[in-house]
Amino acid sequence: MRLPAHLQYLYKSLTPRYPKWQPGDPKHRVFFPQFWMRIMRPEENRLLRPNVVRFECHIEMTKKDVKQYLEKIYKIDVLDVTTRIEQGKENRHPVSSEIIDPDPDRKFAYVFLTNETFEYPDVWRGKQPFDELAKDEKRMIQMTNKENATTIYRPGLSTWFR
Known part of the structure; x- marks a missing residue:
């Protein structure tokens, strides 16, 4: 892009x-x-x-x-x-x-x-930039898992909408 x-x-x-x-x-x-x-x-x-x-x-x-x-x-x-x-x-x-x-x-x-x-x-002052990225990535995965857990199991919807 x-x-x-x-x-x-x-x-x-x-x-x-x-x-x-x-x-x-x-x-x-x-x-x-x-x-x-x-x-x-x-x-x-x-x-x-x-x-x-x-x-x-x-x-x-x-x-x-x-x-x-x-x-x-x-x-x-x-x-x-x-x-x-x-x-x-x-x-x-x-x-x-x-x-x-x-x-x-x-x-x-x-x-x-x-x-x-x-x-x-030493721009990162001992920290690795990947540590911060890994934390953010884990947080994003947890958020998407929570969203998926609430939207996947809806009893009234057909599987086409899931």
């Missing part, structure tokens, strides 16, 4: 195209970048060095854009940037094997920091 553009996450929305510059036009001034970046933990089977940070970034960002984004906005000293584009999964129709609703490609930037080490923050 696709949401309207104003309700989507920033990393899922498209960025507007820059207007084409022609001689005589004023310089385009962008005060805040129209790109996005989000920090990602390293993959389980690919451990990174302590001075490397992995980001998922906008597909149109170049290495120079990533470097300037981090240096100018967050004042982080960047030694080098390496990018990698991961192809999105192609979902196929089970009968005709046509590609339907393919996942978009994703771009990852590996940023090498100068004279710094980076530790990923």
